[in-house]
Amino acid sequence: MGRITHDHFCLLIFGQGIWKEAFIKKISKETKSSFFHLAGYSTESLFCTCPICNALVKLFDPLNPGEYVGICDLCKALYKRFKKIQGPNEGIILFSHQLMYDLNQLQNLTQNLISSEFIKKIYILEVKWVKISKPIPGVIEELSHKRLKKSDFLELKQDQFEYSVIYEIFKDKYY
Numbered sequence: 001m002g003r004i005t006h007d008h009f010c011l012l013i014f015g016q017g018i019w020k021e022a023f024i025k026k027i028s029k030e031t032k033s034s035f036f037h038l039a040g041y042s043t044e045s046l047f048c049t050c051p052i053c054n055a056l057v058k059l060f061d062p063l064n065p066g067e068y069v070g071i072c073d074l075c076k077a078l079y080k081r082f083k084k085i086q087g088p089n090e091g092i093i094l095f096s097h098q099l100m101y102d103l104n105q106l107q108n109l110t111q112n113l114i115s116s117e118f119i120k121k122i123y124i125l126e127v128k129w130v131k132i133s134k135p136i137p138g139v140i141e142e143l144s145h146k147r148l149k150k151s152d153f154l155e156l157k158q159d160q161f162e163y164s165v166i167y168e169i170f171k172d173k174y175y
Contacts, residue, residue: 006072006097006129007097007098007099007126007128007129008074008078008095008096008097008125008126008127008129009035009059009095009096009097009099009100009125010078010094010095010123010124010125010126010127010166011031011059011093011094011095011122011125012082012085012091013031013091013093013094013113014086014089014090014120014121015089015090015118015119015120016090016117016118016120017090018090019090019118024092027092027116028061028092031059031092031094031109031113032058032059032060034109034112035058035059035096035109036057036058038100038102038106038109039057039098039100039105041057056069056097056098057096057098058096058098059094059095060094060095060096061092061093062075062076062078062079062093062095063079069097070097073136074127074136074139075095077136077137077139077140078125078127079093079095081140082123082125085166099126099128102158103156103158103161106124106161107154107156110122110124110150110153110169111150111154114169114171120171121168121170121171122168123167123169124169125143125164125165125166125167126163126164127139127163127164128163128164142164143164143165144162144165144166145165145166145168146162146165146166146168147168148167148168148169149170149171149172150169150170150171150172151172153169
């Protein structure tokens, strides 16, 4: 398997009901924009004038990543894991090679997503590549899972958030 050279942020937006194509495009575009801005970037940032650098900080569709986004072996393995979680349900899977280091901003993204009546829950995973010393199958095997109500996730403190944990975040009424 190839070398892991990027951090990985993974997001599965799990649908409520049947989604129309227009809604999928809308929520995907809004989520990508929100992630970009909450991660501390803006279209005026000098960093974002380079298309290669810009691609590293944006959310992307792992099946259609875009011209400058490299899909590594870990992306492929994580996509399979998230696709298995999604099953036949409506939803969107988005990745980034940028982590959202500020938990408050990640909580803002979560709040924005969960507030939609068409989104039942979300799954969030952040994997820091510098902490990985195992082959990719070992990384995938050691991922753990935490199931939290939205209110519990929003109360987490920065030092309580864990990397390599798939957070399943439900609307409080579904928990």
